[in-house]
Each structure stands twice: as structure tokens, then as C-alpha cells.
Amino acid sequence: MDIISKGVVSGLVLALMIGPVFFTIIQTSIERGFSNGVFVAIGVSVSDAMYILISYFGLTQFLSQPDVRLYMAYVGGAVLMAFGLYYLFVKSRKLGKTDYGSLPAKSWRRLAVKGFIINGLTPTVFFFWLGVVSVATTEFGYRTNAQALTYFATIVGTVFITDVIKAKLADKLRVVMTPRFIQVMNIVLGVVLVVFAGKLILYPEI
Numbered sequence: 393m394d395i396i397s398k399g400v401v402s403g404l405v406l407a408l409m410i411g412p413v414f415f416t417i418i419q420t421s422i423e424r425g426f427s428n429g430v431f432v433a434i435g436v437s438v439s440d441a442m443y444i445l446i447s448y449f450g451l452t453q454f455l456s457q458p459d460v461r462l463y464m465a466y467v468g469g470a471v472l473m474a475f476g477l478y479y480l481f482v483k484s485r486k487l488g489k490t491d492y493g494s495l496p497a498k499s500w501r502r503l504a505v506k507g508f509i510i511n512g513l514t515p516t517v518f519f520f521w522l523g524v525v526s527v528a529t530t531e532f533g534y535r536t537n538a539q540a541l542t543y544f545a546t547i548v549g550t551v552f553i554t555d556v557i558k559a560k561l562a563d564k565l566r567v568v569m570t571p572r573f574i575q576v577m578n579i580v581l582g583v584v585l586v587v588f589a590g591k592l593i594l595y596p597e598i
Contacts, residue, residue, distance in 0.1 A: 403547040407550065426560055433555035436508065
């Protein structure tokens, strides 16, 4: 129970971070409904699991090298910038003229990949997992695979549950949403992504 309780606390810390993932889940749920927001959350959880494996099996030594980190920062920043510009100049204009209730269904795979990419390219997520794995193996002493698996699974599970709650709450707002409000949400998401991308490109070591 001690391992699970610590995992829940760590998961809540990550889930409550306000960043691109938070706005992406909210925007997707408002625009396309609860189930679509859940698919984005699934992609986020898969991305978190990937970072856990990378950190736990020591690949962070390679990824922490200055040249590799710089390359990852530029690539990640470019992708996030592309997402941001798309929401600012393409998505927001479409929704300003379209009834969100008539939007066509989107493949769950595309939504999951969207969550995976945006979460995976957010630098704070990588450093969070690097710190979590370090604490788990040193301060907490979770050196066996069973202990570590329980701790990390609890964190990912907590994050996923809170993301589902975010999607559900956002979906409830759909009944009072107007195309104009959704347009503003897309602009906000675009700005958030562009800001994160700009910081990543201009200050890759931060």
C-alpha cells in the first residue's frame, strides 16, 4: 500500500501539470466528445510507459548526452511548432465556420498518436520520469522488478484516470459550447504549443 500511495501522489503531480497535454485533452473532448478525449489520453499513457522503460533500463545516459539532447530539442520543437501553427491558422478558422456537432468521426489511432506525440515531445515529461525513476531506485529502494512495476503502473494509472476525468468534464461543457468558444480553445491550444516549441528550440538546455 505504501508503494501504491506514493505512486498515486506522483501521478497526481504529473496529471495536474498545465501544459500542451492538458489543453489537448480538453480541446479534443469539447470538440469531438468524451470517447475521443479518452483515446488521446491512451496515447499519453503509452508515451509515459515508453519513458519509464527508457529511464528504467538506463537509456537516459545516451539521451542525456548534450548533442543528442540538442537534436531532440530541435526535432521536438519543430513538431510541436507545426501542431501549434496548425491549430492557430487552420483548425481555428475551420471551427469558426463549422458546427462542432457535425464534425466527422476521427480514427482512434490518429487520436492516440496525437496524444503520444504531444506528450512525448514535451520536455518536462521526460525529465519528470527521469526524476521519478531515480527516486524510485535510490530513495524509495524499489530495486526489484515487482516493486518498480507496481509503483510505475500506479503512476500511469493515476494519470490516465485523471485524464479521463478531464475529458468527461470537458465533454459535459459541449451542451453550452458555441463554435466561437471552440475556435478560441483551438487558438489557446495553438498558442500553448507554439510557446512550448519556441522555448524548446531557443533554450534547449532548459
